[in-house]
Amino acid sequence: MIRPWEYALTMGEVFNAHLTQRPDKTALTTTDGHSVTFAQLEERTNCLFNALSAQGIQPADRVAILSYNRPEYMEVFGLSKTGVIVVPLNWRLAAPELLRLLQHSGSRALIVEENFVPIVESLRNQLDKIDTYIVIGKARNGWIAYEDLVTKADRKTPEAQAKPDDVLCLVYTSGTTGAPKGVKITHRGALENCRSEAQEMLSLTEDDYALAVLPLFHVGGMWYHLFPSFATGCTSLLMPQFDPEKLLQAMQDWKITNVHLVPTMVGALLNHPRVDQFDLTHLRIILYAASSMPAEVLRRAMRTFHKCSFAQAYGSTEAGTVTGLYPEDHILAQSPDYEHILSSCGKPFKNRQIRILNANDQEVATGExxxxTVRSPGIMTGYWNDDAATRTTFQNGWVYTGDLARRDEQGYYYIVDRKNDMIVTGGENVYPTEVEAYLYADSRILEAAVFGIADPKWVEKVVAAVVLKSGEAATENELIQQLRNHLAAYKCPKEIYFVSVLPKSGAGKVMRKSLRNQYSQ
Known part of the structure; x- marks a missing residue:
């Protein structure tokens, strides 16, 4: 019996459902016409596993991929149906960072888009556990061409099948608060998160046409978007990198119905000079996640893209999807009495338990x-080869997210800030996102980040880095005085640095840690 994907517990069951129900439908495509149907995806994945098996790769071995978004990425993820553990790598990392992840994961095979072959070659003599190097592109010395493997291998269906609680992939955290850690995500956990997004939040059907521009090495690209779209049977357009002009053009040309963006991407679209000239009438919903969106930016987005719905998802690599601010919440927020919920991350998805705890592990009162902390079927099972970190984050079945939050009387949750980003200045707590919200209220500011650096008088002092919009001007004193009209003096930056760009992770999050390191010196 073939389970419909809504009841699937493994990626193998999802593939089987598509093979039965929609084999000839396009599953994945690109703007240059590279496409694959669900049946072709199944066959190519089988061939890839059989080829790797001939190279000695077995279930539970790790296979890493370093690539931009492309259909082959999903074929590699398809290996998980056999029990192989997929290790998606952040293509923005420097060589020493990639080396650490490959060594830590114990990957035995590495699949690399040809753009990244040089960086891997520079590490090759230190990668003693990797037996097989595969290039998505032309074969070369020491590298097997991906297409040669897939087209020449046996097409038989592998006998090995993953179980629901087997690890599907190791997703390495961005390192915004420390060294990256490999998060173990199971088949059961990934599909639980898929169902929350696809059914509760996005109301996806196989008639939807999705656009995936978030990188697939990050959970935002995986179970916040592509996995739900793929599992539902949608066709997904894959884009390798974010470019406002190309994204708007693709949304128009491909009649995209849903897209997942991070707030910095939404801001870039809003500031495109011709954003109003693209035909986006097919766009049904914009999902934003990965970091909080300043309420003023969100209001502007809702005015600009007024014909589509908006939804927000909050979660983390470790905790899975946790809460959602639904399209109906965004409509409700048009009323002045409910405008405040635009600053929230919504209410819990089904099967989510949430507690907000103080330093003594006691639940705080409403508003505090x-x-x-989260408990659900979608949470991680721990960190790969890191028992100490697992014990800190994963306690008695609960994931401690490191996010500071509060809950209001209506049951909406608000992420105040990252625990490690909170600034303690002169004995007072300052939450950067609160200050950033007032900076974003200034129409001249494109991006802003507030962070703390060491100070002999205050222990930490509040500072900010600001990117102004093209053609705009502002002074440090002007912005600080403006903030003092709304905030207590201790919350206002002592210094403001004007910069051309803010450092961001592969998922589009502003790297406050990098800013702290830069300006502390």
Whole structure:
């Protein structure tokens, strides 16, 4: 019996459902016409596993991929149906960072888009556990061409089948608060998160046409978007990198119905000079996630893209999808009495338990700030080869997210800030996102980040880095005085640095840690 994907517990069951129900439908495509149907995806994945098996790769071995978004990426993820553990790598990392992840994961095979072959070659003599190097592109010395493997291998269906609680992939955290850690995500956990997004939040059907521009090495690209779209049977357009002009053009040309963006991407679209000239009438919903969106930016987006719905998802690599601010919440927020919920991350998805705890692990009262903890079928099972970190984050079945949050009387949750980003200045707590919200209210500011650096008088002092819009001007004193009209003096930056760009992770999050390191010196 073939389970419909809504009841699937493994990626193998999802593939089987598509093979039965929609084999000839296009599953994935690109703007240059590279496409694959669900049946072709199944066959190519089988061939890839059989070829790797001939190279000695077995279930539970790790296979890493370093590539931009492309259909082959999903073929590699398809290996998980056999029990192989997929290790998606951040293509923005420097060589020493990639080396650490490959060594830590114990990957035995590495699949690399040809753009990244030189960086891997520079590490090759230190990668003693990797037996097989595969290039998505032309074969070369020491590298097997991906297409040669897939087209020449046996097409038989592998006998090995993953179980629901087997690890599907190791997703390495961005390192915004420390060294990256490999998060173990199971088949059961990934599909639980898929169902929350696809059914509760996005109301996806196989008639939807999705656009995936978030990188697939990040959970935002995986179970916040592509996995739900793929599992539902949608066709997904894959884009390798974010470019506002190309994204708007693709949304128009391909009649995209849903897209997942991070707030910095939404801001870039809003600031495109011709954003109003693209035909986006097919766009049904914009999902934003990965970091909080300043309320003023969100209001502007809702005015600009007024014909489509908006939804927000909050979660983390470790905790899975946790809460959602649904399209109906965004409509409700048009009323002045409910405008405040635009600053929230919504209410819990089904099967989610949330506690907000103080430093003594006691639940705080409504309205008070504490650390948000989560228990659900979608959480991680721990960190790969890191028992100490697992014991800290994963306690008695609960994931301690490191996010400071509060809950209001209506049951909406608000992420105040990252626990490690909170600034303690002169004995007072300052939450950067609160200050950033007032900076974003200034129409001249494109991007802003507030962070703390060491100070002999205050222990930490509040500072900010600001990117102004093209053609705009502002002074440090002007912005600081403006903030003092709304905030207590201790919350206002002592210094403001004007910069051309803010450092961001592969998922589009502003790297406050990098800013702290830069300006502390």
């Amino acid at each position: 700030i504490g650390e948000l």
